[in-house]
Amino acid sequence: MHKENQPLVFELSKEGRVGYSLSELDVPEVELSSILPTEFIRQEEAELPELSELDIMRHYTALSRRNHGVDSGFYPLGSCTMKYNPKINESVARFPGFANIHPLQDEKTVQGALALMYDLQQQLVEITGMDEVTLQPAAGAHGEWTALRMIRAFHEANGDYQRTKVIVPDSAHGTNPASASVAGFNIVTVKSDENGLVDLEDLRKVVGSDTAALMLTNPNTLGLFEEHILEIAEIIHGVGGKVYYDGANLNAVMSKVRPGDMGFDCVHLNLHKTFTGPHGGGGPGSGPVGVKTDMIPFLPKPVLVKTADGYHFDGDRPQSIGRVKPYYGNFGINVRAYTYIRSMGPDGLKAVTENAVINANYMMRRLQPYYELPYDRHCKHEFVLSGSRQKKLGVRTLDIAKRLLDFGYHPPTTYFPLNVEEGLMIEPTETESKETLDAFCDAMIQIAKEAEETPEIVQEAPHTTVIKRLDETRAARHPVLRYVKPTETAEI
Amino acid sequence: MKHRYLPMTEQDQQEMLKVIGVSSVDELFADIPEKVRFKGEYHIKPAKSESALLKELTQLAKQNANSDEYISFLGAGVYDHYKPVIVDHVISRSEFYTAYTPYQPEISQGELQAIFEFQTMIAELTGMDLANSSMYDGGTALAEAGMLAAGQTRRKKILVSEAIHPISQDVVKTYAYGQSIDIVNVPLKDGVTDLEALNTLIDKETAAVMVQYPNFYGQIENVQAVSDAIHAVKGLSIVSANPLALAILTPPGKMGADITVGDAQPFGIPESFGGPHCGYFATTSKLMRKVPGRLVGETVDEEGRRGYVLTLQAREQHIRREKATSNICSNQALNALAASVAMTALGKKGVQEMAKQNILKTHYAKTAFEKAGFKVPFQGAHFNEIVVKVDGSVEAVNNTLFEKGIIGGFDLGKVSPELQGHILIAVTEQRTKEEIDALVQEMGALQHA
Ligand SMILES: Cc1ncc(COP(=O)(O)O)c(C=O)c1O
Numbered sequence: 056m057h058k059e060n061q062p063l064v065f066e067l068s069k070e071g072r073v074g075y076s077l078s079e080l081d082v083p084e085v086e087l088s089s090i091l092p093t094e095f096i097r098q099e100e101a102e103l104p105e106l107s108e109l110d111i112m113r114h115y116t117a118l119s120r121r122n123h124g125v126d127s128g129f130y131p132l133g134s135c136t137m138k139y140n141p142k143i144n145e146s147v148a149r150f151p152g153f154a155n156i157h158p159l160q161d162e163k164t165v166q167g168a169l170a171l172m173y174d175l176q177q178q179l180v181e182i183t184g185m186d187e188v189t190l191q192p193a194a195g196a197h198g199e200w201t202a203l204r205m206i207r208a209f210h211e212a213n214g215d216y217q218r219t220k221v222i223v224p225d226s227a228h229g230t231n232p233a234s235a236s237v238a239g240f241n242i243v244t245v246k247s248d249e250n251g252l253v254d255l256e257d258l259r260k261v262v263g264s265d266t267a268a269l270m271l272t273n274p275n276t277l278g279l280f281e282e283h284i285l286e287i288a289e290i291i292h293g294v295g296g297k298v299y300y301d302g303a304n305l306n307a308v309m310s311k312v313r314p315g316d317m318g319f320d321c322v323h324l325n326l327h328k329t330f331t332g333p334h335g336g337g338g339p340g341s342g343p344v345g346v347k348t349d350m351i352p353f354l355p356k357p358v359l360v361k362t363a364d365g366y367h368f369d370g371d372r373p374q375s376i377g378r379v380k381p382y383y384g385n386f387g388i389n390v391r392a393y394t395y396i397r398s399m400g401p402d403g404l405k406a407v408t409e410n411a412v413i414n415a416n417y418m419m420r421r422l423q424p425y426y427e428l429p430y431d432r433h434c435k436h437e438f439v440l441s442g443s444r445q446k447k448l449g450v451r452t453l454d455i456a457k458r459l460l461d462f463g464y465h466p467p468t469t470y471f472p473l474n475v476e477e478g479l480m481i482e483p484t485e486t487e488s489k490e491t492l493d494a495f496c497d498a499m500i501q502i503a504k505e506a507e508e509t510p511e512i513v514q515e516a517p518h519t520t521v522i523k524r525l526d527e528t529r530a531a532r533h534p535v536l537r538y539v540k541p542t543e544t545a546e547i
Numbered sequence: 548m549k550h551r552y553l554p555m556t557e558q559d560q561q562e563m564l565k566v567i568g569v570s571s572v573d574e575l576f577a578d579i580p581e582k583v584r585f586k587g588e589y590h591i592k593p594a595k596s597e598s599a600l601l602k603e604l605t606q607l608a609k610q611n612a613n614s615d616e617y618i619s620f621l622g623a624g625v626y627d628h629y630k631p632v633i634v635d636h637v638i639s640r641s642e643f644y645t646a647y648t649p650y651q652p653e654i655s656q657g658e659l660q661a662i663f664e665f666q667t668m669i670a671e672l673t674g675m676d677l678a679n680s681s682m683y684d685g686g687t688a689l690a691e692a693g694m695l696a697a698g699q700t701r702r703k704k705i706l707v708s709e710a711i712h713p714i715s716q717d718v719v720k721t722y723a724y725g726q727s728i729d730i731v732n733v734p735l736k737d738g739v740t741d742l743e744a745l746n747t748l749i750d751k752e753t754a755a756v757m758v759q760y761p762n763f764y765g766q767i768e769n770v771q772a773v774s775d776a777i778h779a780v781k782g783l784s785i786v787s788a789n790p791l792a793l794a795i796l797t798p799p800g801k802m803g804a805d806i807t808v809g810d811a812q813p814f815g816i817p818e819s820f821g822g823p824h825c826g827y828f829a830t831t832s833k834l835m836r837k838v839p840g841r842l843v844g845e846t847v848d849e850e851g852r853r854g855y856v857l858t859l860q861a862r863e864q865h866i867r868r869e870k871a872t873s874n875i876c877s878n879q880a881l882n883a884l885a886a887s888v889a890m891t892a893l894g895k896k897g898v899q900e901m902a903k904q905n906i907l908k909t910h911y912a913k914t915a916f917e918k919a920g921f922k923v924p925f926q927g928a929h930f931n932e933i934v935v936k937v938d939g940s941v942e943a944v945n946n947t948l949f950e951k952g953i954i955g956g957f958d959l960g961k962v963s964p965e966l967q968g969h970i971l972i973a974v975t976e977q978r979t980k981e982e983i984d985a986l987v988q989e990m991g992a993l994q995h996a
Contacts, residue, residue: 229867237725
């Protein structure tokens with residue numbers, strides 16, 4: 056990676072340079088002031104940069120070299136399923152017939168796009184075991200919130216206005232409680248037991264006639280399968296609540312068990328994780344939601360339907376929660392997910408899960424002698440180690456993560472889930488080879504040794520990156536969230 | 548199973564299972580209750596080879612009329628604009644698109660700096676103090692602005708102009724219901740928000756007013772008057788703005804807006820059947836700690852070198868959990884990058900030239916329609932859209948245009964009963980004079996037929 060700082064694009068700007076090519080205006084030029092009242096005419100120009108095309112390309116190329124992606128190297132970021140992003144997906148999403156179509160075009164003129172969406176919905180119905188799927192939500196958290204809004208609508212349609220509580224395990228991802236709160240619910244946290252699973256005793260204590268839903272990911276964020284899932288579902292259904300499946304971890308169970316068969320009433324998927332989105336540096340994603348029959352009336356509008364004369368959007372859904380997103384979801388991401396599913400087929404998706412789970416268990420067993428493994432049982436697609444042993448030596452999980460950067464790896468997810476001290480959450484995915492896993496394990500083992508013998512090497516890491524550890528406290532105390540052009544007085 | 552994405556060989560698998568200490572893969576799934584275990588394979592289509600799939604999907608894509616092949620006058624929130632070719636080359640660099648949220652700043656400086664630049668460009672265009680690093684889209688960004696305002700003012704009523712995109716209004720309503728916020732519509736007068744009606748609707752319970760700039764009907768709202776009215780009761784002024792228009796229109800930040808949101812789709816982002824686009828969220832320093840989503844801030848490393856990090860994370864769901872005011876996590880980062888590259892390529896002068904072409908070509912179209920005898924009901928200042936009255940049904944007009952290779956405008960009768968027979972025409976810099984003339988002529992021929 057480049058060591059020198061890359062200037063900001065604004066600092067590279069020089070008055071008079073251009074990086075664009077617009078056609079000449081071919082209609083009569085008239086004074087803006089003759090068609091716009093002066094109070095609407097901007098007085099100060101927006102300070103956007105001025106660069107030539109090559110300088111722009113060099114700038115962003117330099118930035119890209121200061122960035123690590125899956126194509127750069129191993130990226131075992133737990134809970135994020137950083138698998139390979141197939142290149143065919145990128146080509147297909149850019150076909151003019153997919154990229155350059157307008158969402159408000161006459162349905163007759165976009166039947167190919169609608170057919171793809173419909174088929175994707177059908178495939179996701181089969182994969183999740185639900186009865187219907189909407190592609191509208193833009194990401195995982197958006198899907199969670201959509202489903203919770205539907206759960207609320209479902210209860211209210213039954214006259215059940217007292218169901219104000221959503222139960223969330225202490226190991227849940229932060230979006231779960233946040234989505235429930237934005238959907239208007241109060242949150243009740245349920246503890247994990249000594250096996251890292253939902254504590255059934257505790258669950259029985261917190262459920263009641265005010266329970267709207269339980270949110271669960273299975274396998275949970277420790278990578279462990281909630282083996283009492285049928286009992287859990289029974290407890291919630293017994294009091295009239297709904298069971299919600301956070302599909303962030305679906306990579307662990309494809310073709311092995313379906314949320315719909317485990318007793319879940321609704322589910323969101325992260326197409327940017329399990330179905331190769333890609334992750335885009337933090338999005339865009341896609342978070343379809345699947346539901347069982349009794350919740351279909353509440354799906355967001357419009358609903359895509361198939362009739363004898365083709366595909367249509369049906370907006371006549373009186374019980375729908377309404378729209379959750381303009382138009383029909385992140386279509387471009389859905390095209391990529393569809394391409395992926397069609398590239399893998401049924402046997403491929405089964406192999407995906409099996410290989411992902413083998414990879415995770417293999418790494419877990421290789422690393423177990425060197426790091427604390429809080430829950431010693433077969434994991435699914437990911438596992439969580441604790442840096443508690445190293446912490447006693449003065450080396451924190453943060454240090455271990457930073458030291459991994461020196462080996463060219465993106466570190467695992469750290470300090471999550473919250474119920475593991477100094478957590479290191481490792482998700483290799485199925486697209487990584489044994490050689491890659493071995494090399495990463497060797498690095499982790501070396502770091503464990505360093506923690507014992509030369510802890511300062513770990514504590515002072517990273518040593519090879521373009522920049523050292525950054526002062527996050529300063530960033531938060533004195534926020535600088537944008538560039539400001541230095542004024543002449545400031546330069547003096 | 549041999550597949551190009553799956554490197555595990557038979558031999559690998561044997562060796563790995565041995566280390567794990569199991570004799571079969573199935574043992575790793577033994578904790579799934581037998582009763583619900585899925586047997587066999589999914590009933591989905593069989594896998595296709597790379598070239599066979601490419602062929603099939605090429606055919607499927609061809610069934611869609613696209614704006615490369617058709618001349619499009621359809622806007623209504625999503626536009627066919629000039630996309631500098633360089634944009635796609637930058638976002639195709641896989642160091643960007645195969646990364647995730649920049650949690651590890653030492654190996655994510657590229658993404659972080661690009662976002663910091665995006666935040667700056669959006670703040671510049673909107674005239675606001677700061678901007679976040681993207682929302683899902685303009686509609687959900689507007690809804691989040693409403694929730695922020697309700698939380699900030701502890702009030703539960705929001706006034707929404709009827710000239711806000713009807714689809715965005717729907718999204719706002721869905722979010723508002725979850726938060727028990729009342730949405731009250733402000734009616735229109737001559738295609739813009741009726742300021743008199745607004746003044747009678749505003750009261751001490753009003754958290755915010757939302758207007759769109761330029762509005763759904765292409766008209767330019769008097770944002771300053773709206774801000775003054777809501778500020779009189781200490782509520783917030785929320786503006787949904789087309790960022791391209793802001794290259795030549797007075798920015799909301801100079802007209803009292805407390806929050807400016809919108810979609811950066813006009814900057815290098817394909818229409819893509821409505822998504823993914825790129826919502827943005829810009830506001831004042833005062834509301835900085837209430838902003839939803841990610842913020843990138845500047846700082847220094849241990850050796851004093853300038854660098855960038857995700858900051859003010861105490862606002863966010865992964866720290867605050869149920870106390871978070873927004874649940875957004877993954878956003879539209881790659882499209883924020885695309886928009887940044889487009890804004891950089893267009894630059895300070897290009898955005899103005901492009902915006903100006905939109906306004907002048909739309910003005911030309913308006914004059915041409917009026918000359919041809921069409922009624923243009925709203926005569927206020929416009930950006931790149933106008934409303935035109937046609938005889939008979941818009942659907943019939945659009946069907947005929949389509950046969951001539953033209954994607955016509957949006958049928959306003961679909962969203963407003965009073966506007967039956969009215970069409971919303973968008974004219975971007977992409978449309979030539981000949982194309983505009985052809986549109987007017989074809990529509991004129993229909994009227995006199
Ligand atoms: C377990 C879990 N749930 C939900 C989410 C939220 O998904 P998204 O970031 O797409 O909103 C994530 C991802 O970060 C996750 O790991």
